Amino acid sequence: MxxxxxxxxxxxxxxxxxxxxxxxxxxxxxxxxxxxxxxGLQPWRAESFKLSTDPLFVDKVRDVVGLYLDPPERALVLCVDEKSQIQALDRSQPVLPMQPGVPERRSHDYLRAGVTSLFAALDVVSGTVIGSVHRRHRQQEFLRFLRKIDASVPADLDVHLVLDNYATHKTPAVKRWLLRNPRFHLHFTPTSASWLNLVERFFAEITNKLIRRGVHRSVVALEKDIRAWLTVWNEQPRPYVWTKTADEILTSLATYCKRIKDSGH
Structure with a gap:
């Protein structure tokens, strides 16, 4: 059976x-x-995945996981990314509050009031987050965020940034800024491997606790709530502890690939 x-x-x-x-x-x-x-068999369940085809996948996994498990001395390791297209949504009808035996109910349709983006840098040791909200997420906004990080981190510390391969992170203007600020070191995750960036776990947190069920009639109101949520988070930050070694990750992926037809093992 x-x-x-x-x-x-x-x-x-x-x-x-x-x-x-x-x-x-x-x-x-x-x-x-x-x-x-x-x-532990659950045939009715299915989850999505995507295997990275990055030719430097193994090297990047070892690099990023090495930062998590053994952070360098006199340095700060920050996981950086943008949560873009956060919608300010207002329900078409008032939300019906929870009652005994009845969950909170809201209309299925909504009114869009605009979008914003959250730039976040998660300190892997302390769990604190440097955050900034912007209406767009171009190289100009990313450079402004880099300057904010630079101003927030003590000058005697190096800064190691874990981030993805989004084009905004690699523009000529960004590269010139990095040359002028040699204490910044960039570590790119493999393509299609956002799970390797710990800030994605923080984005899931703010999505579940604020954004998904939030009601906002304007982008200004949404941004105000995001800033307030970040303030509360940083009052009692909680780091996400990475436990798997690079070898364990690579072995697990290899095991799955052997079970997939035409994976090339």
């Missing part, structure tokens, strides 16, 4: 249910459910 669950599918569906597996194997539905729980 376990082999059937892992390697086949029913004739009339994309995945097994406990009822269809029971019919196919002659076991009871409760027995199928019990065996699936024992082996």
């Amino acid at each position: 376990i082999v059937e669950t892992l390697e086949s599918m029913p004739r009339n569906a994309t995945h097994w249910s406990s009822r269809s597996m029971a019919a196919a194997t002659g076991l009871s539905q409760s027995t199928v459910s019990r065996i699936w729980r024992t082996f």
Whole structure:
């Protein structure tokens, strides 16, 4: 039954249910459910992924993970990225508050009031965040954010930035600024590997706790709430602790690739 669950599918569906597996194997539905729980099998669940094809994938993983697990002395490691296109949304009708036995309810449609972008730099040791909101996310805004980081970090510390391969991070103007500020060192994550940047975990936090269910009638109101949320976060920051070594990550990916047809292993 376990082999059937892992390697086949029913004739009339994309995945097994406990009822269809029971019919196919002659076991009871409760027995199928019990065996699936024992082996951690959940055929009804599916998650998305994308394997990086970056030719320097291994080197970049070792570089970034090395910063997380063994940060350099006299330096600050900051995970940097932009959360762009944050929408200021107002519901078309008032939100109905939660009541005993009834969850909060809101209309499915909404009114768009504009967008903004959050630039964030997460300190991997302390968990504090240097943040800035801008209506656009061009090289001009990124340079302004770099200057803010420069002003916020003590002058006697080097600054190691972990960031993705977005074109704004590699423009000639940015490269010239970095040459004039040699204490900044850039470490790029592999393409299609945003999971390697710890600031993405912070973005998930602010999305779940503020943005997704927030009601904002203007971009100004949205930006005000984002700044207030950052202030509260930095009062009691919580670092995200990276635990896996580069070798463990690469071994895990290799194991998955061996199970995927035409992956080239």
